[in-house]
Amino acid sequence: MTTPSGGIPWRLLRGSASAVAGASWLAVLILVAAVLPVFVTEAANHQDLALRFEEPFGTGHGIAYVLGADSLGRPMLLQLIVGARTSLVVAGLTVAISALAGFAIGVLSGYAGGWLDTVLMRLADILHTVPSLLLALAVLYVLEPSITNLVLVLAITRMPVYLRTARAQTLELRERVFVESSRSLGATNARIMTRDIAPLVAPTIRTLAMLEVANVILAAASLSFLGIGLQRPDVDWGMMVADGRSYLASAWWVTVLPGLAVLATALSASILSNWLRAVEDPTQRGAFLSRSRRPAGAKA
């Protein structure tokens, strides 16, 4: 996303403990998801029925089993690491594609108005009324259930949210005086959309996108659960939650651990995005500056 205020001063980050926590969790997660799966995928899919439902936090079976094992005796820790990559890739790509497309179409639709707006909004209505799961089911049944198709289907079904939000905000913004002022100075429509409207809509879309990360992880999980999402040996967190749900009473960790991973990721994403929004807003930034210590001689 663009940062209209020209870069985020990193020292501001230290002022907010929750933002630090969120950022670190995401950073560690991305690092782990990028590096580790290459080394542990084989071990992660290794089934050892003797260790079926091995309890977590035991030390007897090496570091791989420190978080216990699932119904087929696969080590939870390694499954979580491999799942992190898939979950992040699917959620990241889906959210990025749907948010960017919805953002662009929404701003265009709201700014242009007229028949273009009508056509685009009716298409969005159609997308909204068709149950997204049903659509995904149909598409993935016809096409091969691969990560690419999964991402595309989810991205399309998730798009209307961004589209509507971006459009609604554009409708309001285009009536603002600074837009009229730009017009009076001879700014083209493209310039007004990219320079006057988009930078003000972007923070909302980004916050929405961060909130959607969790939804997409779970939507991908429900598809896996229905058997048309990912297929073993591919694994993601949602699939792990779905796998473990029948053993919830006897082996809680099989469901709860990947669930916690989803929760922590979604929470971090939304805290970070909220913080970014506040810091980026030139009128709110002062509050952050005064809370963290200001260097001597800084302008009031």
Next chain:
Amino acid sequence: MSAAPPALEVTDLAVTFRTERGDVPAVRGISFTLEPGESLAILGESGSGKSATAHSLLGLVDPPGEVTGSVRFGGTELVGMSERDLNTIRGRELSMVFQDSLDSLNPVFSIGSQLGEVFRARAGLSRAAAADRAVELMAAVGIRDPRQRMNDYPHQFSGGMRQRICIAMAIALDPNVLIADEPTTALDVTIQAGILRLLRTLQRERDMSLIFVTHDLAVARMVADSVIVMRHGRIVERGVLEDVFRNPRHPYTQALLDAHPARATRWQDLRPGPEHPGLATPAGVSDEKR
């Protein structure tokens, strides 16, 4: 007046808003000319069509509003011109300052980048050259320490300062005609005087024509040479400002003049005109016919 062709020639200009409940005429066929270097005040109460007139000159009236008649600028007809052609004229030939100075700057970009953008987008200047011009302009409209304040955001400026910046943006490309739509209405009186003086100075220095839309007689008196009094979308009186002040011919102008605090000491002294006929009156009924 000199023999030079008028800067702006408006003939039978009408602005109509088409609504579900019928057409609302905001401006009902007005004609006037603006000489080069002239400062013209358009005076009228709210709803008299003065703002709609100002917007229509720059082609800023959006549907459901509809503009008819003719606005000729140096031989070019502006009414009905394509948006693309209008964009070559806006800012460079005709420019506008708006009423709501608090909202007429984009809140998320620094002043320097917004001013600079005008030069980069319209004059094709480099980033550095545009920044230099922006500093010059800020100094020209009376902002102290322009180089330091370049990186400040709109909310860090007071209302009066923001209006000065808006004026700077409007005159950035050296327009021939500057239209100011109640630029001082949102400001308090002491700040107003500064802005009006600035507009007057800039107009003389840069040899611009100025159209100044206002409801405030005192303000009109400070900036304008001549005046048009509008009511219900029509011009009811026009002339050299001081003549109109000394010898108002139309009863409405008389009533406006009487509304001055120095003349009206009790509210009973005020003579409010009837409310705007709006949709209740069939189009075409004007004051003269009542």
